[in-house]
């Protein structure tokens with residue numbers, strides 16, 4: 001199979017949620033020297049975008065979204081160790097979770113994989129994470145950064161609720177607050193008082209590294 005055929009196959013089979021075929025194609029791609037990033041950004045993610053578009057048009061319903069997501073997750077299981085394997089030196093600690101009321105996790109997991117690959121120690125709190133759990137885990141792990149992911153316009157207000165909870169616990173200024181997820185914008189991040197927003201996984205890593213470096217430079221040793 002050519003690289004193009006593998007990418008097309010990954011797109012088509014993710015779209016119909018054919019998890020075994022997606023796994024086979026990822027393995028074929030790796031055997032044929034196709035890069036992990038190409039499979040992710042040129043096939044798997046665009047396919048999920050099309051799933052979302054079909055859902056919006058009423059051509060797909062929740063079960064179709066779910067099986068497409070499972071197919072994507074099977075691919076990520078194979079790609080995760082390869083994407084995270086860079087031998088980067090430890091550079092910081094990150095607590096990450098999808099906010100309360102929201103169960104989307106593929107995007108969050110992808111950000112985690114990239115953070116780990118860049119040398120972050122990541123504590124993933126999973127999905128549907130309540131503000132008090134974020135507070136408790138920040139107190140436990142004392143991270144450089146906490147990341148809130150939200151994928152629904154109805155759950156984005158949890159950013160503010162989380163930041164209020166950090167303020168109430170007296171730990172808001174101890175940690176850099178980053179937000180992200182498909183519907184989130186820089187304007188929204190600014191409005192809720194987050195320290196940073198990133199539209200995608202690689203920007204999230206770059207911004208986290210920059211902010212940590214700035215914060216460390218500002219604190220006398």
Ligand code: B1M
Pocket residue numbers: 045048049050051052053055056062063065066068069101102103104105106107108110111146147148149150151152153154178179180181182183197198199200201202204
């Ligand atoms: Co849902 N869903 N879903 N869904 N789903 C969306 C998000 C939607 C946009 C589809 C659509 O209508 N086009 C829409 C939201 C509309 C809105 O509010 N604006 C939607 C809806 C409506 C819903 C339900 C309400 C449907 C229903 O029940 N009627 C329901 C809600 C459930 C809930 O959470 N309470 C629901 C359910 C589901 C499934 C469970 C079936 C499944 C999720 C499975 C899973 O995640 N384990 C699902 C899926 C698969 C999707 C789509 C199709 C794909 C999401 C995805 O994984 N994208 C999605 C459509 C779409 O996104 N186009 C959709 C790929 C992923 C790599 O991208 O998530 O954007 P993304 O992550 C990016 C960036 O956002 C960023 O980096 C990531 C990688 O580059 N990023 C960060 C993420 N977190 C970050 C954090 C950062 C920085 C960057 O710093 C901390």
